[in-house]
Amino acid sequence: MTRTDRDGPHTPTRTAFGALFWLVVGLLCLGLTHPLANAEELDSIVAIVNDDVVVQSEVSREMAQTIPQLQEQGTPVPPPEQLRKQVLERLILKRLQQQRAKQLGITVDEAALTSAIRSIASRNNLSIEELQATLESSGMRFEAFREDTRMQILTGRLQNQEVVGTIQVSDQEVERFLQREKGQLMPREQVRLQHILIALPDDPSPAQIAQAEAKAKQLVAKLRGGADFAAVAAASSEGRTALQGGDLGWFEMAAVPSLVADKAQTMAQGEITDPIRSPSGFNIIRLAEIKGGVPGNVTQTRARHILIRPNELVADEDAKTRLAQLRMRIVGGDDFATLARAHSDDTGSALKGGDLGWVNPGQTVPEFEAAMNKLAPNEVSEPVHSSFGWHIIQVQERRSQDTADELLRLKAKEAIQRRKVDEATDAWLKRLRDEAYVELRLDAANAER
Template sequence: MDISRNSRAPKRLASLLPGLATALLLYTSASGLLAASQELDAIVAVVNDDVVVQSELDREVDLTIPQLNRQGTAVPPRAQLEKQVLDRLILKRLQQQRAKALGITVDDAALTEAMNNIAKRNGLSLEELKATLEAGGIRFEDFRNDTRSQILTSRLQSQEVVKKIQVSEREIDLFLAKEASRLIEREQVRLQHILIALPDNASTQQIQAAEDKAKRLVAKLRAGADFAEVAVRESDGRNALEGGDLGWFEMGAVPALVSDLAYSMAEGEISDPLRSPSGFHIIKMREIKAATPENVTQTHARHILIRTNEIVSDDDAKQRLGQLKQRIQGGDDFATLARAHSDDTGSALKGGDLGWASPGDTVPEFEETMNGLVVNQISEPFKSPFGWHIVQVLERRSQDTSESILRIKAREALQRRKAEEATEEWLRQLRDEAYVEIRLTREQ
C-alpha cells in the first residue's frame, strides 16, 4: 500500500514513533546485554558431559592473580594465565565428577569449620576475613566455593590415592640411613659457601655468565669435587681461603638467604645457586648438630566416653558419668563398665584402655585433665570436642622418644613423597580417560 495516499497514515505513524523508539532502544539494550552475556558465558572447555564457561574461568583468574602477587611471582600475560588456569579448572572439574560418582561431599558444617580455621590462622574473625578478601578484590562467596572445592579434592585424593599407600619398615630403615639428618631437631648447622660475585648495575650478559658459572660449579661439586678446593679457586666470598667455611650457626642466627635451607638440607648436600644483590651463592650443609633429646612423660590411662546428640544432652552425659564413677569407687570394675557404656568403640573393647600417650597425642581438654590426676585417680566428668569423659591414670613413665619420633617423621616423609608421585599419576590417568575439548578462543 502507498501510504502517501492515506491521509490518516502520517498521524498514525507519528503516534507510534515514540513507542517504536522505546521498543528499539530496549531491544538494542537487551541485544547488547545478551551479546555480553553470551560472550561472558561462552563455553571454554567441554569436560565429559559438563562444561567450563568463560565467567567461571574469569573468576578463577581473579582469584589466582592476588595469590601470585602475594608470592612475589610475576603475573604472566592474560592469555597465558588463562590457559594455565583452565588446565587447573579441567582437573578440578574431573575430580568433582569423580567425587560425585563416589558419593563424596562437603557439608556446610565442615565448610564453616574450615573457613573459621582459615580466619583463625590469620588472626582474624570470619567477618574480618570477609572484609580483607573483598578489600583485595576477591568475592567472599568465590573464596568460600574454592575452599569447598579444595576440601572435596583433598577427601577424594585421600580415598583414591593416599589411603592406598604403604610404607614398609625396610623403606624407613633405608630412608633413615640416607636422610635422617633432614628429620632431626636441629640446634646448630655448619655451612660452607661459594660466591660468584656480580658488580653493581650488572648487565644482563654479566648476570647470565655468573649464573652459568654457578651452575657449572654445582654440577662439579655434586659429581664429587672437594668443596673447599673449589671455594679457594673460584669463590669471591670473604671465606674463600678457609675453603668457604662459615662456621657454626645457631638455628636462629642462620643468614636469611639460607634460613629455610638450613632446616631441610641433609648433611653433605649442595644447594642450587641462590641469587642475591651481591651475586650467586652455593651452600653446602657440612655438619648438623642435633638438639639434645629430652625425655617426655608418658601417661597410661583409660576412659569412658559418652557422646551427646539429639537425645543425650550435656546434663544427661555428665550425670551418667557421675553415676559410673560412683559405681567404680564402690567396687565395680572400670573395664567392665567401659565395655558396656563407653561410646569410644575402639577403646571400649579394651576396657577403655588408651595405651601410652605422649604430650600432644590427645586433645588439650583431655590432656589437661589427665595431667592433673595422680596414678589411680579418676577424674570428675569433663567435656572435650568428642563428648563427655571420665579418665583414670594407670601409670606414668619418663621415656626417650627420639628414635620413635624419627621413625614417625620418616614414615610421614615417605608417605608424602609417594603420595605426590601417585597423585600425579592418578590425575594424568583421570585426564587421559576423560573427554576434554578446549574451546578457549577469546583474544586478549
C-alpha cells in the same frame, strides 16, 4: 580421553590460606576485583571437563594469585601463555577432584566450613567479621574466599580417602631409611652453612638471568661431582664470604636465613641445594655441619577415642551431636570401650575399644593433640573437630619415657609416608586426568581477548 596434548600433571596442592595476601594483591593488580569487569570477556569457556566447564574468569583469578607468589619466591614468572596453560591445567585437576568427590558423596557442609574459617581468622588474630571486612575492603568477595576454603577441605578429605588411607609403610622400609638417613631425623639446634652467589645486576635482562642460572647449575654439578666447596666459592662466588670459602658460620635454627630456612630443617649434612633465585642473584647453599641431639625423655599419653566421620548420610553437625550424646552416656556410667566398638568410624582402634596406645607428642593432628593435652586422666573431652571428623577423647594415663629409638622410628615412618603420599597423589591425579574427557579452548579464548 582428551582432545589435546598437554604437559605432565600439575598437583594443585598449595596453602591457599597463607596465600591470602598475595591473592588480594594479584586481583587488584589485574583489576579483577572491580565489579564492572568485563563479564562477557572473563566468562568465555576455556575448557570442557567431562560434563563441566572452566571459564576465563577462573583462569584470570588463578593467575592473579600465582604471579605475586612466584615474584615473592624469586622465581621467574613464565611467559603469559605458558603460565596460562599451567594455570588452566591446575584448574582442570581441581574440577576433576570436585567431580570425583561428588561421585563418592564427599561434601563439606556449612558447619565444617564455618569452623575452618573461624580457625583461619583466629590464626590471624581476627574475628570472622573482621576477616570478612579485611577481605572486602581489599576488593575480594568473602563468598569467593569461602568457596576457596571449601575446596581445600574437600580435596583434603578426598585425597585422605583415595590416597592417604592406602599408604602402608613396612618395618623393613623404616630400617632401610634409618640406615641411610638417620642424621636427617635428629632434632637440630644449629647448622653451619656455606654459600656461593652468582650475582645479578639491578633489573637484569632475560639473557643475564639465563646466563647466571646456567653458571650456577654448572657449579652445582661440579660440586656434586666432588669438587671442594670452599675452593669453588673462593674462585667463583660473588658473595661477601667468597674469600672465606663461602663459610657463613653457625646459625641457631630460628636464625637461619629465610632463603634456606625450610631446607635447613631436612637437608643432610654435606648436601648442596639447587640454585635458589633471590633479588641478588642465584644462590648455592651447602649444609656443612649439624649440631643437635638424640631426643630424650618425653611425656607420653595413653588415650582412646571415638571418631564419627561426616559423609553423604551424616552431616557435620549431626556427627558432633551424636558424639555429645555418647559423651553424656560415658559420663553417666556407660563403658567407653563398648561404645567405641559400636560407634567409632576408626576401624583400627574401634576393635580395641578406641584404644590408641601410648601417644607421643606430634603423633596426632594438632587439634587432637591440643584437646588431649588439656585432659586430666579419665576425663572425657567435649567433641573435637579435626581433618578426620569429630572425636571424643579420654586420657587414661600419662608417663615420662625415654623414647629416643621409638621417636626416630616414628619420624622415619612419617618421612617415608610423606614421600609415598606425594608420589601416589601425583599418580592418582594423572589417572584422573587420563580417564577424563577434556577439550581445551584456550586458543579460542585468547583470540577473544
